Amino acid sequence: MLLREAAVSTAETPRIAELRSALDRGDLDSVRRTLLTVDGREAELLQEGMGAEAFERARQAAAS
DSSP states (O other), X not given: OOSOGGGSOTTTOHHHHHHHHXXXXXXXXXXXXXXXXXXXXXXXXXXXXXXXXXXXXXXHHHHO
């Protein structure tokens, strides 16, 4: 799980909402694009939810 649903608001974290939606749809191209655009607080939240190493591996995989 990326994050607990109640941990963040969709309005405050649109990229995380987009990432969740892409994962739900199985749209890996959108997952990759979104991972590459996440920054700031959203990146911090994903690092906390996924673990910093997993987040970085996912971003590296998305970039290749």
